Amino acid sequence: MLELKDVCFQVNEDAKDKEILKNINLKLDDRFVAITGPNGGGKSTLARVIAGIVRPTSGKIYLDGVDITDYSITERAKAGISFAFQQPVRFKGLTVKDLITLASGKDISVAEACSYLSEVGLCAKDYIDREVNASLSGGELKRIEIAMVIARGTKLSIFDEPEAGIDLWSFQNLIQVFEHMHEKINGSILIISHQERILNIADRIVLIADGEVRKVGTKEEVLPELLKTSEACSTLMDKIAR
Numbered sequence: 001m002l003e004l005k006d007v008c009f010q011v012n013e014d015a016k017d018k019e020i021l022k023n024i025n026l027k028l029d030d031r032f033v034a035i036t037g038p039n040g041g042g043k044s045t046l047a048r049v050i051a052g053i054v055r056p057t058s059g060k061i062y063l064d065g066v067d068i069t070d071y072s073i074t075e076r077a078k079a080g081i082s083f084a085f086q087q088p089v090r091f092k093g094l095t096v097k098d099l100i101t102l103a104s105g106k107d108i109s110v111a112e113a114c115s116y117l118s119e120v121g122l123c124a125k126d127y128i129d130r131e132v133n134a135s136l137s138g139g140e141l142k143r144i145e146i147a148m149v150i151a152r153g154t155k156l157s158i159f160d161e162p163e164a165g166i167d168l169w170s171f172q173n174l175i176q177v178f179e180h181m182h183e184k185i186n187g188s189i190l191i192i193s194h195q196e197r198i199l200n201i202a203d204r205i206v207l208i209a210d211g212e213v214r215k216v217g218t219k220e221e222v223l224p225e226l227l228k229t230s231e232a233c234s235t236l237m238d239k240i241a242r
């Protein structure tokens with residue numbers, strides 16, 4: 001279980017303190033949790049705080065009862081947290097097989113590596129020996145990154161807006177990948193998304209706005225609140241536009 005107690009994150013901008021996360025309290029033990037909310041609400045910051053990319057200004061983070069607040073990214077990775085970036089990283093000189101083997105942490109066969117690619121809907125023989133460089137499309141890279149996360153098989157896998165920057169066709173396939181992961185994965189998935197189809201497969205949704213947790217619940221409980229928030233935003237945008 002992941003637990004956040006009074007987590008705050010503050011930056012100093014133009015000599016003024018800016019609170020980006022305000023006393024976040026969460027207990028998450030569901031298999032598939034989606035974090036959603038308006039742009040700039042603090043979702044990515046929260047994911048980065050959980051993965052250890054940034055340290056909270058105050059508060060505590062526990063993974064299965066262990067205080068990981070002061071763990072580095074590497075220590076958190078060893079404790080069982082994987083993080084997939086919004087823009088996946090390219091690794092020039094490494095093949096897809098190399099990356100999946102590294103991710104799995106053991107010497108796996110080509111057939112095993114291929115099985116991870118098949119899980120994300122990629123035809124393994126076409127990709128296994130390809131270099132992870134700029135010749136791969138955004139959608140392909142994203143799926144290879146997801147295959148790596150599956151190969152790592154950690155307790156907690158965090159995805160920051162996996163839908164960002166991919167076309168509609170790739171997005172439809174990506175949804176199927178997540179639906180499949182929801183059924184198959186051993187650990188938990190924490191996914192930041194604005195997409196209703198992703199929210200629809202979540203066991204729990206966390207709505208974050210203005211650095212605060214506004215609501216935690218099932219989609220039936222959270223979506224109406226989310227619609228209210230987006231209506232409020234559109235009304236504001238209308239007023240600004242007028």
Ligand SMILES: Nc1ncnc2c1ncn2[C@@H]1O[C@H](COP(=O)(O)OP(=O)(O)OP(=O)(O)O)[C@@H](O)[C@H]1O
Nearest residue numbers: 011013018020037038039040041042043044045046
């Ligand atoms: N290091 C930083 N310094 C200054 N401001 C920051 C920093 N990190 C985040 N912010 C600000 O904090 C707010 C929340 O950012 P964050 O990226 O977490 O939002 P988000 O909910 O993920 O947004 P989006 O949906 O647009 O991806 C934004 O206003 C952002 O500009």
